[in-house]
Amino acid sequence: MKQKETILQVENLCVDFKTREGSVRVLDNIDFYLAEGESIGVVGESGCGKSMTAFSIMGLVPTPSGRISNGSIFFKSTDLLKISEEEMQNIRGNRISMIFQEPMTSLNPVFNVGNQIAESVQRHQQVSRSEAKRKALEMLMAVNIPAPERRMRQYPHELSGGMRQRIMIAMALSCQPSILIADEPTTALDVTVQAQIFDLLRAIQKDMDTAVILITHDMGVIAEFAERVIVMYAGRKVEEGKINEIITNPFHPYTRGLLKCVPHLKIDPGDKREMLAEIPGVVPDLSKLAKGCHFASRCGYAISRCFNDSPVEERVNENHSVACWRSGDIQ
Amino acid sequence: MKNDVALKVENLFTHFKLKRPHIFAQEQTVYAVNDVTFEIKSGMTFGLVGESGCGKTTTALSVLRLVEPTAGRIYFEGKDITRIHPRLLQKQRRYMQIIFQDPYSSMNPRATAGDIVAAPLTIQNIGSPTKRSEKVSELLMQVGLRPEHRALYPHQFSGGQRQRICIARALASGARFVVCDEPVSALDVAIQAQILNLLIRLQHQFRLTYLFISHDVGVIQHMCDEIGVMYLGNIVEKADRRSLFKNVIHPYTQALLSAVPTVDINVKRSREHLKGDVPSPIHPPSGCPFHTRCPQTETQCMTKKPELRKILPDHHRGLSIS
Numbered sequence: 001m002k003q004k005e006t007i008l009q010v011e012n013l014c015v016d017f018k019t020r021e022g023s024v025r026v027l028d029n030i031d032f033y034l035a036e037g038e039s040i041g042v043v044g045e046s047g048c049g050k051s052m053t054a055f056s057i058m059g060l061v062p063t064p065s066g067r068i069s070n071g072s073i074f075f076k077s078t079d080l081l082k083i084s085e086e087e088m089q090n091i092r093g094n095r096i097s098m099i100f101q102e103p104m105t106s107l108n109p110v111f112n113v114g115n116q117i118a119e120s121v122q123r124h125q126q127v128s129r130s131e132a133k134r135k136a137l138e139m140l141m142a143v144n145i146p147a148p149e150r151r152m153r154q155y156p157h158e159l160s161g162g163m164r165q166r167i168m169i170a171m172a173l174s175c176q177p178s179i180l181i182a183d184e185p186t187t188a189l190d191v192t193v194q195a196q197i198f199d200l201l202r203a204i205q206k207d208m209d210t211a212v213i214l215i216t217h218d219m220g221v222i223a224e225f226a227e228r229v230i231v232m233y234a235g236r237k238v239e240e241g242k243i244n245e246i247i248t249n250p251f252h253p254y255t256r257g258l259l260k261c262v263p264h265l266k267i268d269p270g271d272k273r274e275m276l277a278e279i280p281g282v283v284p285d286l287s288k289l290a291k292g293c294h295f296a297s298r299c300g301y302a303i304s305r306c307f308n309d310s311p312v313e314e315r316v317n318e319n320h321s322v323a324c325w326r327s328g329d330i331q
Numbered sequence: 332m333k334n335d336v337a338l339k340v341e342n343l344f345t346h347f348k349l350k351r352p353h354i355f356a357q358e359q360t361v362y363a364v365n366d367v368t369f370e371i372k373s374g375m376t377f378g379l380v381g382e383s384g385c386g387k388t389t390t391a392l393s394v395l396r397l398v399e400p401t402a403g404r405i406y407f408e409g410k411d412i413t414r415i416h417p418r419l420l421q422k423q424r425r426y427m428q429i430i431f432q433d434p435y436s437s438m439n440p441r442a443t444a445g446d447i448v449a450a451p452l453t454i455q456n457i458g459s460p461t462k463r464s465e466k467v468s469e470l471l472m473q474v475g476l477r478p479e480h481r482a483l484y485p486h487q488f489s490g491g492q493r494q495r496i497c498i499a500r501a502l503a504s505g506a507r508f509v510v511c512d513e514p515v516s517a518l519d520v521a522i523q524a525q526i527l528n529l530l531i532r533l534q535h536q537f538r539l540t541y542l543f544i545s546h547d548v549g550v551i552q553h554m555c556d557e558i559g560v561m562y563l564g565n566i567v568e569k570a571d572r573r574s575l576f577k578n579v580i581h582p583y584t585q586a587l588l589s590a591v592p593t594v595d596i597n598v599k600r601s602r603e604h605l606k607g608d609v610p611s612p613i614h615p616p617s618g619c620p621f622h623t624r625c626p627q628t629e630t631q632c633m634t635k636k637p638e639l640r641k642i643l644p645d646h647h648r649g650l651s652i653s
Contacts (some may be wrong), residue, residue: 163608190383191546191592192605195589196606199604218520218592223594225592258521262524263527264594265552265591266552267576268573269553271573276527279524283519283521
């Protein structure tokens with residue numbers, strides 16, 4: 001049940017890219033919503049469109065090669081696709097902000113971190129420079145950085161990977177956004193640092209009641225952090241549901257494969273080494289997609305219908321939907 | 332399976348001297364690997380797990396003598412290779428190979444897949460050109476590629492296929508011992524399973540011995556018979572796969588395992604996460620390397636470095652408290 005108000009509603013979102021081989025559809029009719037203070041996960045392999053979904057929401061689809069060709073993205077009651085760039089700039093980094101995968105390449109190497117955090121505060125809130133600096137310092141304390149006064153004056157290259165990601169989080173949260181998009185925020189980090197970062201995100205999310213979209217390829221990370229999950233494959237949403245349902249009762253063969261192909265840590269691994277379940281083949285080239293279900297060529301359950309018609313999204317129950325012709329038969 | 336030892340590493344130290352920024356500066360040393368001892372039985376897989384900078388890769392490179400160890404002894408199939416002449420070493424390398432993390436950067440972009448796989452044969456002067464060509468086709472099939480792929484260049488392959496080429500190259504000269512240094516970390520999850528399965532299949536087929544390095548505890552548990560947990564250049568805990576995960580003893584191993592995200596919703600583990608960062612290997616802490624972040628530190632931990640002690644038949648740990 002949706003108790004909280006929907007803060008973000010994405011409808012029929014399509015993104016096309018122009019390439020030498022013609023137009024390529026990288027997002028195909030993506031639909032989802034995000035409630036206030038909720039955390040959802042978007043999972044899939046590289047090239048499935050999860051980052052492009054984030055870029056579309058942020059208004060950062062690279063132009064002129066990329067184009068949002070259809071759909072709408074409602075943030076509260078504003079359609080983000082209809083407003084001017086100037087209006088978007090007031091929302092981006094202020095009401096909706098984003099953390100990127102590689103903190104080193106998304107921080108400016110020639111400014112100290114204090115200035116970089118203060119910059120976004122000053123841009124969005126009518127405050128003086130010194131007030132913005134004070135706010136930046138407060139944010140550094142909020143993300144548990146030791147000796148924040150000293151860190152304010154340091155440059156990105158002087159910090160460790162975990163520390164840089166904390167700076168990114170401090171920057172993204174400095175204007176208390178309603179939505180935070182985290183695009184693979186811990187992929188470049190060690191597991192113990194990853195655990196620290198997620199502890200921090202969880203605490204901050206609770207404090208500020210921020211809604212979070214977590215983009216990752218790691219089902220384990222999603223399981224520990226998100227309430228709902230969206231599984232994407234080749235630009236389409238294939239399954240969506242409450243995290244516990246998806247993990248215990250996945251309907252789509254791709255979701256099943258994704259869960260089974262990763263060696264999960266067990267308390268007792270047993271004496272015999274078993275082979276992992278493989279998803280055969282590779283992700284299809286988006287410029288050469290055949291009609292029908294994009295996963296059909298790698299799917300063990302595919303029937304002729306799968307190769308001809310695109311599956312439509314069906315509700316399994318209130319909290320769970322899947323786009324697969326065979327979902328009813330393979331349970 | 333015979334239980335002869337394929338590789339034995341005794342008290343291995345690898346230190347790097349840093350370049351002095353100016354001539355009056357003090358010379359600094361990176362203590363990358365400190366007193367590492369382990370052995371791998373032939374046909375088995377030994378795993379090294381730990382976070383970045385803990386010395387797993389340096390250990391592996393030292394074992395192959397791609398980096399010269401500072402002290403210690405390395406025995407390959409009973410032969411001491413620690414100080415042998417480079418020419419003799421090259422002969423040994425035929426049987427000792429490595430697969431790197433990033434397959435693209437470990438291949439010459441201007442050589443074809445066929446040339447890349449044939450390189451060890453050419454260098455070691457094995458077989459006639461026709462024999463080599465046959466061997467390349469055979470190898471490509473064994474790793475799940477097709478003989479036609481030999482004419483393509485690295486950029487024409489996907490990440491998973493590139494790693495297959497690297498595996499074929501490692502096996503070309505008849506390797507018996509292969510270092511797998513994060514072989515799947517750069518690949519998508521679905522492709523990881525394909526490569527891990529391939530490595531297991533090849534191990535059975537050719538009775539290979541693996542030294543398997545990964546930061547991913549799940550992958551390590553899946554692949555290895557025996558596992559060493561490394562922290563700041565030291566093996567802090569060593570055990571066979573069943574024992575390590577059942578009887579987690581070292582506080583660092585506990586912290587590492589509790590940090591791994593899991594999809595198993597029934598597992599509710601403690602959320603005791605480590606604080607702070609790993610100390611610099613240029614100024615490692617005195618005593619136990621982990622004492623600065625350990626929740627169970629006692630005074631003796633700060634002064635005395637714990638020895639790796641046997642606590643169960645197949646379980647060692649480096650811990651001074653008991």
